[in-house]
Every structure is written in structure tokens, then in C-alpha cells.
Amino acid sequence: xxxxxxxxxxxxxxxxxxxxxxxxxxxxxxxxxxxxxxxxxxxxxxxxxxxxxxxxxxxxxxxxxxxxxxxxxxxxxxxxxxxxxxxxxxxxxxxxxxxxxxxxxxxxxxxxxxxxxxxxxxxxxxxxxxxxxxxxxxxxxxxxxxxxxxxxxxxxxxxxxxxxxxxxxxxxxxxxxxxxxxxxx
Numbered sequence: 001x002x003x004x005x006x007x008x009x010x011x012x013x014x015x016x017x018x019x020x021x022x023x024x025x026x027x028x029x030x031x032x033x034x035x036x037x038x039x040x041x042x043x044x045x046x047x048x049x050x051x052x053x054x055x056x057x058x059x060x061x062x063x064x065x066x067x068x069x070x071x072x073x074x075x076x077x078x079x080x081x082x083x084x085x086x087x088x089x090x091x092x093x094x095x096x097x098x099x100x101x102x103x104x105x106x107x108x109x110x111x112x113x114x115x116x117x118x119x120x121x122x123x124x125x126x127x128x129x130x131x132x133x134x135x136x137x138x139x140x141x142x143x144x145x146x147x148x149x150x151x152x153x154x155x156x157x158x159x160x161x162x163x164x165x166x167x168x169x170x171x172x173x174x175x176x177x178x179x180x181x182x183x184x185x
Contacts, residue, residue, distance in 0.1 A: 001036070003145065004044075007032045008076075009028075009077075010032055010033075012047075015036075015038050017167045018033050018036055018038075019033070019040075019043055021033050021118045022043055023048070027052045027054075027055065029109045030047065030050055030055045031052070031054055031055050031058055032081065033047070034050075034055050034058040034059040034062060035048045035058055035062050036061055036062070037062060037063075040077055043102055043161075044063045045064065047059040047071060048060065053073075053086070053106065054080060056073060056077075056089065057073055057077065057080045057083075057147075058080070058083065059078060060073055060085065060087055060090070061083060061085060061090070061098060064091075064092060064153050065090075066073055067093055067094040067097070068094070070087045070088075070090055070092060070093045070094075070097075070099075071093065071097040071100070073087055074087050074088060074097075074109060074112055075100070075101065075109055075183075076104070078106065078108040078109065078112070079108070079112060082094075086112065086115070087112075088101075088112050088113075088116070089115065095116065095118055097116075098113045098115070098116025098118070098119050099119065099120065099150060100118070101113035101116070102114075102119060102123040102126065102127060103123070107132050107134075107135065109136050109137035109167050110127060110130060110132070111134060111135050111138060113127070113133075113141055114127065114135070114139060117143060117144075118144075119142065119144055120144065121144045124139055124142045124144045124145055124146065124178070125146050125149060126146065127139035127142075128140065128145070128146075130152070135162050136158075137160050137161050138156070138164070140153050140161045140165040140168060141163075141164035141165065141167050141168045142168065142170075143168070143169040143170060144170065145165065145170045146170075146179060147170055147172070150165055150168070150170065150171060150175075153165035154166060154179065164178070170184060171179045173175060
């Protein structure tokens with residue numbers, strides 16, 4: 001449905017015609033409708049209850065929806081990462097939900113917790129020990145990475161973790177001359 005030649009005709013359709021596809025048996029049509037900004041509240045509510053997860057995610061990405069709906073979608077189904085904005089980046093996403101995401105059994109949910117700027121240092125430390133390498137790499141660049149963990153992150157075996165830790169906002173500027181010396185630069 002994202003291909004222009006598939007849905008070009010829908011762009012020029014009236015809002016009333018687009019709304020006529022809310023009950024379409026074709027998932028791709030409901031997904032295409034979900035992306036239009038001119039939907040009335042009843043249509044948004046209907047699409048947020050759609051049996052297709054992607055339709056619900058697209059609706060949440062393109063319309064103002066309650067934070068608890070965003071959190072539930074992320075916890076239960078992750079996010080459509082290739083379609084911006086992320087649900088966790090929506091203004092109504094609850095800040096306290098990032099902590100719940102960080103404790104989730106879902107790898108994707110834990111990864112999506114890391115954009116939370118207010119994620120407590122203890123949870124960032126927990127994510128630094130996550131079994132998933134991608135999560136450890138993302139946690140190393142978090143603003144709340146524990147300062148006492150930076151030396152081991154900078155000198156660890158994974159170069160991308162070291163690079164992430166070096167770019168972390170918590171990295172003290174006074175450490176850079178010593179690091180450069182250690183690298184022979």
C-alpha cells in the first residue's frame with residue numbers, strides 16, 4: 001500500500017470515499033486509509049480496534065491517540081520500525097512506560113525503551129548486561145549510562161559498544177586526552 005502506483009487514486013479521493021474503505025476486507029486498503037490525516041475520531045477509533053496489528057500501528061503513528069494505547073501496542077506488538085515516527089516518539093507516549101518496556105521479555109520492547117531520556121540509571125545498567133548485543137550497544141550510548149561502567153565499556157571486546165560509550169552524553173570530556181593517549185593518538 002505504500003507504493004504510489006497502488007494508492008495514487010486514493011490520494012485524490014474524497015474523505016467520504018476513503019472512509020468507505022474502513023470496513024474493507026482488504027487489509028492493505030484499511031492500512032492505506034489509516035495513514036490519512038483527515039480521519040474523524042470515529043474512524044480513528046475503529047482503525048485502532050482493527051484485527052490487523054499493522055493497521056493499528058499505522059493509525060497510532062499518524063493520529064493523536066492516548067498514551068496507554070501506544071504503550072499497549074508497543075508492549076504487545078513492537079513497532080513498525082521502517083515507518084516513522086516510532087510510537088515511542090509520539091508526544092503522547094507516557095514517559096513512565098519506558099521503564100516497563102525496559103523490563104519486558106520482548107527484545108524489541110527493551111530496545112524501544114532506550115529512547116526514554118529519563119530511563120533510570122539502574123535500568124540502563126540492567127540493559128548493559130542484556131543478552132542481546134544490539135540492546136547493549138544502544139544502552140552504552142544512553143545519557144544515563146552509569147559513569148562507573150564507562151571504562152569497561154570503552155575497553156571491552158565489542159568495538160561498537162566502545163564507540164557507543166565514547167559517544168554517550170555521560171562521557172566526561174576530561175577522559176578524552178587519556179583515551180587518545182592510550183590509543184597512541
